Amino acid sequence: MRVCGLLHPSPVWVLLAALLGCLAANASAQLAAPQPVIAKRDVRSGATFTSATIQAQQKDDDRNPGMLWVDQGREIFARDCVGCHAEPKGLATQLPRLKTDGSVITLEAQINRCQVERVKAVAYPIESQPLLSLATYVAFSSRGLAQQLPANVTQSHAWQRAHNEFTRVQGKLDFNCRACHDQLYGKRVRNVNISQGYGVGYPAYRVEWQTLGSLNRRLRACFFGMETTVPATSDPILADLELYLAWRAQGLPLEAPAVRR
Amino acid sequence: MSIEPIPGRNARLIVPPLVHAGEEFQVRLLIQHPMETGFRRDVNGELIEINLLESLSLDFEGQPVFTALSMNALTANPYLAFVVAIKQSGSFNARWRDQRGNVGSISASVRVVAS
Numbered sequence: 001m002r003v004c005g006l007l008h009p010s011p012v013w014v015l016l017a018a019l020l021g022c023l024a025a026n027a028s029a030q031l032a033a034p035q036p037v038i039a040k041r042d043v044r045s046g047a048t049f050t051s052a053t054i055q056a057q058q059k060d061d062d063r064n065p066g067m068l069w070v071d072q073g074r075e076i077f078a079r080d081c082v083g084c085h086a087e088p089k090g091l092a093t094q095l096p097r098l099k100t101d102g103s104v105i106t107l108e109a110q111i112n113r114c115q116v117e118r119v120k121a122v123a124y125p126i127e128s129q130p131l132l133s134l135a136t137y138v139a140f141s142s143r144g145l146a147q148q149l150p151a152n153v154t155q156s157h158a159w160q161r162a163h164n165e166f167t168r169v170q171g172k173l174d175f176n177c178r179a180c181h182d183q184l185y186g187k188r189v190r191n192v193n194i195s196q197g198y199g200v201g202y203p204a205y206r207v208e209w210q211t212l213g214s215l216n217r218r219l220r221a222c223f224f225g226m227e228t229t230v231p232a233t234s235d236p237i238l239a240d241l242e243l244y245l246a247w248r249a250q251g252l253p254l255e256a257p258a259v260r261r
Numbered sequence: 262m263s264i265e266p267i268p269g270r271n272a273r274l275i276v277p278p279l280v281h282a283g284e285e286f287q288v289r290l291l292i293q294h295p296m297e298t299g300f301r302r303d304v305n306g307e308l309i310e311i312n313l314l315e316s317l318s319l320d321f322e323g324q325p326v327f328t329a330l331s332m333n334a335l336t337a338n339p340y341l342a343f344v345v346a347i348k349q350s351g352s353f354n355a356r357w358r359d360q361r362g363n364v365g366s367i368s369a370s371v372r373v374v375a376s
Contacts, residue, residue, distance in 0.1 A: 062275045065338040068293040071273070210337035211295070 033154050034163075036248045037182040038196055043252050046201055049186070049193040050261055054207070058259040066136060066205040066257020069129075069212050073137025076130055080119045088141035092254060096243045098150045104158045104239035107135050108214055126233045132212055136203045139256035146251040147200070153247055162244030165237055171228030192261060198249040199242055201258025208261060215242055274355055274369040282348050282373050288327075289342045290319065290355055292365065298333040312360050314339070322351040349373050 047055055061067050077088055085091060095107045105113070111134050112123040124131035153159050166177040180189065181197030188194065202215035209217075219238050223230045231237055271293040280286050292314070299311025314335075319327040327343055352370035 062273065062289050063291065063340055065291060065293070065340070067273060068271060068291065068338065072271075205338075207336075 033152075036250060037178065038185075038248070040250045043198075043250050044185075044196055045252055045255060046195040046198060046260060047255065047258060049195040050259070054259050054261060058201075058255070064205065064257060064259055066140075066203070066212050066259065069133045069136040069203070070140045070257060072129070073133035073135070073140075076134050077137055080121075081114070081134075084114070084118060088138055090142055090145060092139045092142040092256075093145045093148050095147075096239060096246060098153070098156055098158060098243070102157045103236055104243045106216070106239050106242050107139060108216065109239065111135055111138070127214060127217060132203055132214065135214065136212060136257050139203060139254060142254050143256065144253045146253055147246045147249065149243075149247055153243065156243075158240040158243055159247065161237065162240035165241060166244060171223075171226040173227050175226045177222070196248075197245065198252055199245040200249050200252050201255045201260065203256055204258040204260050206260045212257060215245075271365060272355070272367045274353060274367045276353060276369045276371050279372050279374050280347070282375070283346050285344050285346045286371075287342055287344055288319070288353060289340070290367075291338065291340045292317075292357060293338050294357075294359065296331070296333070296335060296337040296339065310361075314357050314359050317341075317355070317357040319353060319355040321345070321347060321353050326353070347371065347373060 047058055050058075057063050077085075081088070092107055095110055096104050097110075099105050108126070108131055111131060115121050116123050124134075150156065169176045177197065180194045185194050185196045199215040199218070202218060203212055204218070205212045206218070216233055216238050219241055220230050220233070273289075273291040275289040275291075277286050294314055295312065296314065297309050297312040299308065301309050303309050311333075313333055314331045317329040317331060318325060326345055327341075329341065331339065350370070350372045352368050354366065354368040356364065356366040358364045
């Protein structure tokens with residue numbers, strides 16, 4: 001076989017050609033990487049869609065009820081977590097992350113993994129006071145920082161699954177997530193402003209719940225609002241969606257514990 | 262699912278650390294409490310028993326400053342703020358009790374500096 005008139009088909013040239021081919025394929029994949037519908041300069045935190053009263057409540061730590069959970073989380077962190085994590089700052093920016101098996105591990109799931117594997121204790125029940133407190137404290141410690149996404153996140157199966165879910169029309173009202181949060185944000189549905197749908201403020205204190213809750217709980221409330229099947233808390237699609245929302249937020253700073261309507 | 266607050270850490274009492282004698286300042290109290298109205302149902306459809314904060318008081322060095330009777334229109338995790346003026350350094354102590362008999366308290370001290 002002759003590769004080229006001037007060159008002998010030595011293994012070195014074959015290898016080089018293969019390498020160049022790989023690089024080209026990689027470059028074209030990066031060029032074609034999907035981008036969020038909302039451009040980076042238009043990205044707005046969910047807080048900007050709430051009333052002035054709620055924004056003031058979030059900004060003032062002495063009035064923000066989420067700080068009660070932060071106080072408790074700080075105590076648990078000092079007791080259970082400092083052995084491995086000297087500094088809580090920045091931990092939450094690494095989450096949600098991708099596991100090697102392609103599944104997504106969220107902030108709460110990571111805390112429970114640590115709880116079982118490192119603290120050698122029983123995993124906290126979902127939405128329990130200690131789990132929410134720890135998650136809120138860890139997220140609070142990264143306030144103002146941006147989430148770090150896994151490399152090539154848009155090529156992951158988790159991203160693809162979440163993308164399909166985000167754009168799939170479902171429920172009695174024939175909605176998909178995109179219809180509101182990518183296209184109609186700033187408008188009103190019933191008596192609420194439609195936000196752009198990011199998770200950067202979570203775990204957040206929601207006035208509707210009269211308590212603090214996780215992004216997992218908020219996402220289930222979205223499905224309920226769309227009048228479609230509400231996934232179980234353990235459904236991996238919720239974790240995939242958390243990763244997808246972080247991708248859509250494009251470096252919007254974390255602001256937990258946020259106050260939401 | 263029952264929510265078990267960690268004892269002693271379910272409130273924030275916020276006061277300025279230093280004030281002038283006779284100067285008015287704000288005391289802010291944030292308490293973690295579900296303020297169950299008795300109208301809500303749990304996941305099994307059972308009514309959740311009413312559980313409101315029934316007494317709430319704040320004193321300064323044993324002297325009553327503020328008392329509140331809370332009813333079911335008060336939000337969960339209530340936030341209360343009021344203005345006081347003191348003549349000498351001391352500590353504020355807030356206590357509350359709910360209808361299930363749970364009690365809580367928190368204190369914070371203020372130092373008065375010569376004006």
